[in-house]
Amino acid sequence: MDLTARTLPRKSQAQCVNCGVRAQTVCAALGDPQLEEVEAYKLRDQSIPAGSDLFLQDEQNDHLYTVQNGWIMLYTLLKDGRRQINEFCMAGAFIGCQSDLTGPMAYSAQALTDVTVCVLPRAGIDALFRRMPEMAVRFACIAAKSQENAFATLASVGRGSARERVAHLLADLESRSQEHRSNAQGPLPLPLTQEHIGDALGLTSVHVSRTLKGLREDNIVSVQGRSLQVLDRQALFEIAGMAPVAAPSRPTE
Amino acid sequence: MDLTARTLPRKSQAQCVNCGVRAQTVCAALGDPQLEEVEAYKLRDQSIPAGSDLFLQDEQNDHLYTVQNGWIMLYTLLKDGRRQINEFCMAGAFIGCQSDLTGPMAYSAQALTDVTVCVLPRAGIDALFRRMPEMAVRFACIAAKSQENAFATLASVGRGSARERVAHLLADLESRSQEHRSNAQGPLPLPLTQEHIGDALGLTSVHVSRTLKGLREDNIVSVQGRSLQVLDRQALFEIAGMAPVAAPSRPTE
DNA sequence: CGAGCAATTGAAATGGGTCAAGACGTGTGG
DNA sequence: CCACACGTCTTGACCCATTTCAATTGCTCG
Numbered sequence: 001m002d003l004t005a006r007t008l009p010r011k012s013q014a015q016c017v018n019c020g021v022r023a024q025t026v027c028a029a030l031g032d033p034q035l036e037e038v039e040a041y042k043l044r045d046q047s048i049p050a051g052s053d054l055f056l057q058d059e060q061n062d063h064l065y066t067v068q069n070g071w072i073m074l075y076t077l078l079k080d081g082r083r084q085i086n087e088f089c090m091a092g093a094f095i096g097c098q099s100d101l102t103g104p105m106a107y108s109a110q111a112l113t114d115v116t117v118c119v120l121p122r123a124g125i126d127a128l129f130r131r132m133p134e135m136a137v138r139f140a141c142i143a144a145k146s147q148e149n150a151f152a153t154l155a156s157v158g159r160g161s162a163r164e165r166v167a168h169l170l171a172d173l174e175s176r177s178q179e180h181r182s183n184a185q186g187p188l189p190l191p192l193t194q195e196h197i198g199d200a201l202g203l204t205s206v207h208v209s210r211t212l213k214g215l216r217e218d219n220i221v222s223v224q225g226r227s228l229q230v231l232d233r234q235a236l237f238e239i240a241g242m243a244p245v246a247a248p249s250r251p252t253e
Numbered sequence: 254m255d256l257t258a259r260t261l262p263r264k265s266q267a268q269c270v271n272c273g274v275r276a277q278t279v280c281a282a283l284g285d286p287q288l289e290e291v292e293a294y295k296l297r298d299q300s301i302p303a304g305s306d307l308f309l310q311d312e313q314n315d316h317l318y319t320v321q322n323g324w325i326m327l328y329t330l331l332k333d334g335r336r337q338i339n340e341f342c343m344a345g346a347f348i349g350c351q352s353d354l355t356g357p358m359a360y361s362a363q364a365l366t367d368v369t370v371c372v373l374p375r376a377g378i379d380a381l382f383r384r385m386p387e388m389a390v391r392f393a394c395i396a397a398k399s400q401e402n403a404f405a406t407l408a409s410v411g412r413g414s415a416r417e418r419v420a421h422l423l424a425d426l427e428s429r430s431q432e433h434r435s436n437a438q439g440p441l442p443l444p445l446t447q448e449h450i451g452d453a454l455g456l457t458s459v460h461v462s463r464t465l466k467g468l469r470e471d472n473i474v475s476v477q478g479r480s481l482q483v484l485d486r487q488a489l490f491e492i493a494g495m496a497p498v499a500a501p502s503r504p505t506e
Numbered sequence: 507c508g509a510g511c512a513a514t515t516g517a518a519a520t521g522g523g524t525c526a527a528g529a530c531g532t533g534t535g536g
Numbered sequence: 537c538c539a540c541a542c543g544t545c546t547t548g549a550c551c552c553a554t555t556t557c558a559a560t561t562g563c564t565c566g
Contacts, residue, residue: 076408078494084408099398106401129390136389137382143396145352148359150403155329155337158410158455162522193544202411207522209546225531241331415554446512460554462513478563 014045014068019118024092024179025066026142029134038135041128043119050191054109054117055096061105062122065095070115071191075199076107085200087149088112088173088192091180094142101125112191157202160241162211165201167239170221174230187222187229267298267321272371277345278319279395282387291388294381296372303444307362307370308349314358315375317349323368324444328452329360338453340402341365341426341445344433347395354379365444410455413494415464418454420492423474427483440475440482 016039022028027038045068048054055061057076072089086107089095098106101122129136156168177188194212195205203211215221220236222229230236269292275281280291298321301307308314310330325342339360342348351359354375382389409421430441447465448458456464468474473489475482483489 074404076404078408078412082412084404084411086404086407097393097397098401099394101394107404126387126390130386133383133386133389136386136393137379140350140382140389140393140396141352141354143393143400144350147396147400147403148351150400150407151327151329151337151339151360154339154403154407154410155331157407158337158453159331159335195544200411204523205545206524206547209544210522213546448512457555458513459515459556462515463554466514 015039016042019068021066021068021092025094026135026139029138030132034132034134037132038128041120041124043121046117046119048111048115048117050111050113050115052111054111055105057106057108058104061096064097064120064122064125065109065117066120067091067093067095068116068118071112072109072115072117073112073196073200074107074109083199084202085196087146087153088200090176094139096122097139097143112196113189153200156241162201162203162207163214164239164241165203166197166208166211166215167220167236168241169197169201170215170228170230171237171240174228174233174236187227190223190226190228192226268292269295272321274319274321274345278347279388279391282391283385287385287387290385291373291381294373294377296374299370299372301364301368301370303364303366303368305364307364308358310359310361311357314349317347317373317375317378318362318370319373320344320346320348321369321371324365325362325368326365326449326453327360327362336452337455338449340399340406341453343429347392349375350378350392350396365449366442406453409494415454415456415460416467417492417494418456419450419461419464419468420473420489421494422450422454423468423481423483424490424493427481427486427489440480443476443479443481445479 016022016027016035017032019027022035027035030038043063048070050070054065054072055063067089069091072093072095074086074089074095076084076086078084089109095109095117096105100106129139152168152172156165160168173190174188181188193205194208197203198205198208201208212221212223215236216223218232218235220230220232220239222231269275269280269288270285272280275288280288283291296316301323303323307318307325308316320342322344325346325348326338327340327342327348328336328338330336342362348362348370349358353359382392405421405425409418413421426443427441434441446458447461450456451458451461454461465474465476468489469476471485471488473483473485473492475484
């Protein structure tokens with residue numbers, strides 16, 4: 001659980017100009033000189049082992065994180081132990097920023113795989129934004145984007161059947177994974193247990209199992225071990241209620 | 254209200270320095286000179302009758318809105334007509350800003366009561382943000398806040414029973430309403446049908462009716478007509494799973 | 507006074523939850 | 537190399553919260 005003991009704070013880090021996720025995060029809009037300024041501000045890169053928490057809800061935290069690689073989940077714990085997973089974050093995600101910059105965290109974050117994050121200090125971030133307005137604008141866009149994602153999940157969980165919810169999640173994960181993969185075909189890693197999926201969708205792991213079985217029997221996906229293979233992208237996105245991104249033309253209405 | 258404001262170049266609109274919701278919205282961080290700049294940028298105040306849409310999802314929209322008074326709901330329509338209400342917005346809310354500033358809207362917005370909004374043009378908002386980074390930062394905080402709200406709703410909808418969900422919504426509305434009301438006691442206006450409540454919580458209006466009946470019979474709330482009276486705030490927040498101040502110790506199984 | 511929408515109530519159907527038992531890995535230690 | 541332990545997945549049987557369908561009662565407003 002405790003990760004701070006395990007990680008050595010060292011300044012040796014990848015250089016920002018070579019950052020693999022630069023285009024997707026707050027630094028996207030910055031030129032090289034500005035990037036150097038951010039680099040000076042940056043604390044370190046940090047490796048997080050799978051299963052450990054970046055931060056816990058209701059606790060204080062002084063950092064902001066950009067995911068370099070690996071998966072992180074944001075989740076909320078209820079008093080009686082029930083868990084709601086709010087979001088699965090992949091490379092490029094900017095994590096830890098909330099409305100009350102100085103208050104305790106509103107939710108928890110846990111690594112699903114081994115993860116590398118770029119760490120910024122939270123203190124002074126608004127001064128940095130003030131000096132680099134492009135960064136602030138970019139940050140605002142990211143915040144808006146993540147609000148839209150939350151709305152989409154809410155619609156799926158609030159209004160969808162189990163089958164629709166699972167399809168929506170898989171479709172979402174698949175299309176987001178594509179952004180980070182070179183080849184479009186082939187199975188993609190899915191570091192989630194069925195309990196994770198259930199906790200993200202408001203379902204029981206038992207029922208997730210049954211639902212996946214149904215999708216498997218309809219030859220829509222093939223989930224084995226920790227990998228997901230989408231067999232019928234069209235059908236999957238259809239069920240999910242999402243418009244397939246690059247779908248072959250077909251009269252849908 | 255006393256009007257000791259100095260004379261400023263006026264359009265046909267309320268003056269920004271006197272804005273009633275200034276402290277809660279994107280302008281909060283701005284000084285008077287910057288506020289004048291925003292005022293020059295501002296298009297107009299606009300009255301929206303109850304029931305009409307500010308904008309529709311998938312359609313283009315050139316404006317951004319700050320709610321001056323009244324209630325607005327943000328909602329998502331699914332292909333088959335099911336509706337998910339994402340958020341109820343009250344005075345001070347900043348609406349219409351999304352990650353893709355030039356693209357079609359990701360969700361719809363409809364007035365639940367007669368509403369007055371302050372209208373900004375969408376084009377050039379990023380330039381404005383760039384000139385006033387405080388405003389961008391403020392916006393990001395607001396967006397983050399709304400994401401946190403969405404997460405809280407998601408946890409409620411994904412993991413709560415009908416009773417818990419309804420209690421959570423009522424508790425949330427009640428505490429937010431308090432911010433805009435002088436006297437703490439007494440019934441507060443609730444411009445929602447039970448169908449609205451159901452669509453916000455992933456429930457049927459029929460079941461909302463039954464659930465409210467249960468809360469009424471337990472003397473926790475009294476909902477009559479379009480107004481809500483919280484009778485037992487402690488119990489309501491207890492059921493909602495929100496901490497009102499400090500829950501009395503009680504062995505919850 | 508009647509039209510129309512919102513709320514209530516009852517009865518029946520069902521999607522998903524719960525409980526419980528097994529199967530299937532996969533990594534560990536002997 | 538085996539055995540065993542632990543976590544995950546699967547499957548069956550039953551249960552129940554919520555939905556669905558349907559009828560009735562208000563309430564508001566023209």
